[in-house]
Amino acid sequence: MEYIVQGKNIIAHQRGFSLKDTLDCGQCFRFEQDRDGKIKGFAQNHFLCASQDDNQIVFDNMEEDEFNGFWRNYLDFDRDYNLIKSELCRDEIIAKACEYAGGIHIVKQDPWEALCSFIISQNNNIPRIKGIISRLCEDFGEQTEYGFAFPSAETIADCSVEALSGLRAGFRAKYILDASCKIASGAIDLKCIAEADINTAREMLKEINGVGPKVAECALLFGFNRLEAFPVDVWIKRVLEYFYKSGVPEFIKPYGGIAQQFLFHYIRTCPEAVPEEYRKK
DNA sequence: GCCCAGGGAATCG
DNA sequence: CGATTCCATGGG
Numbered sequence: 001m002e003y004i005v006q007g008k009n010i011i012a013h014q015r016g017f018s019l020k021d022t023l024d025c026g027q028c029f030r031f032e033q034d035r036d037g038k039i040k041g042f043a044q045n046h047f048l049c050a051s052q053d054d055n056q057i058v059f060d061n062m063e064e065d066e067f068n069g070f071w072r073n074y075l076d077f078d079r080d081y082n083l084i085k086s087e088l089c090r091d092e093i094i095a096k097a098c099e100y101a102g103g104i105h106i107v108k109q110d111p112w113e114a115l116c117s118f119i120i121s122q123n124n125n126i127p128r129i130k131g132i133i134s135r136l137c138e139d140f141g142e143q144t145e146y147g148f149a150f151p152s153a154e155t156i157a158d159c160s161v162e163a164l165s166g167l168r169a170g171f172r173a174k175y176i177l178d179a180s181c182k183i184a185s186g187a188i189d190l191k192c193i194a195e196a197d198i199n200t201a202r203e204m205l206k207e208i209n210g211v212g213p214k215v216a217e218c219a220l221l222f223g224f225n226r227l228e229a230f231p232v233d234v235w236i237k238r239v240l241e242y243f244y245k246s247g248v249p250e251f252i253k254p255y256g257g258i259a260q261q262f263l264f265h266y267i268r269t270c271p272e273a274v275p276e277e278y279r280k281k
Numbered sequence: 282g283c284c285c286a287g288g289g290a291a292t293c294g
Numbered sequence: 295c296g297a298t299t300c301c302a303t304g305g306g
Contacts, residue, residue: 026287118287125286128304170302175289212289233287264287 001077010059010067016082018103019052025104025265027222029130044110045149046070076105084255093243094259097266104261111190113150114223118215119175135167157184175210194224221257230256239263242274
């Protein structure tokens with residue numbers, strides 16, 4: 001990974017990477033592209049304003065320490081995705097998805113932020129997930145110069161379900177609260193989950209009310225960087241039905257999460273991916 | 282108005 | 295066990 005400092009900005013070189021696809025493919029919910037074309041948003045309490053020109057990523061008004069200490073890691077810039085893709089693309093379907101969505105990196109979210117976000121995601125659509133998370137941050141997160149940080153589990157744990165009603169999260173409010181309380185009390189220890197083998201980690205996450213197989217898998221992939229995690233939602237179910245009736249190839253499994261994200265973005269947003277009737281149901 | 286959404290818990294057979 | 299139903303809300 002190479003980068004240069006240019007005035008107040010940092011310009012990083014990252015071949016094959018797409019900033020927009022990475023931050024707008026449904027793995028994180030706090031970034032938007034502004035009218036000026038710049039992508040702005042938050043991860044934890046870190047603010048990003050950035051844009052891309054070919055393989056150059058321009059980080060506006062960013063200190064070198066902030067880049068090296070946070071965003072470089074968050075965007076997973078030091079992993080060789082091109083090598084992983086060359087392996088994954090031995091599969092024809094993934095090769096097509098990769099042609100369309102191969103610029104995606106799996107971001108390294110804060111474990112709590114990812115877990116809480118995907119609890120909110122259940123039986124929900126992405127625009128509304130973003131709205132609920134935005135209100136969660138505004139109501140309970142610390143205010144910073146550029147906007148609101150993601151609130152801690154401890155802060156939410158001090159609230160009642162009624163206090164969460166302004167989020168308009170519906171039946172998910174009690175799940176958010178249960179997760180917050182179990183983490184604040186230590187009943188669930190995210191550091192233990194980070195160190196556990198993946199099946200143990202799955203079981204520990206599912207002790208939270210409102211966390212089932214899919215949410216646990218998303219937390220592991222996006223919050224704990226377990227690249228072998230493979231979340232199956234309604235879209236991936238369609239992928240499996242349409243393309244992989246006899247199962248996904250074994251060789252993709254160590255990086256199944258990356259393949260999954262390519263396939264997810266491909267079937268959701270590429271009109272030519274599958275016939276129309278498969279996209280609607 | 283209707284169908285659906287990055288599902289999971291509760292219930293029933 | 296597997297299959298069904300309910301859950302809140304609002305985007306398209």
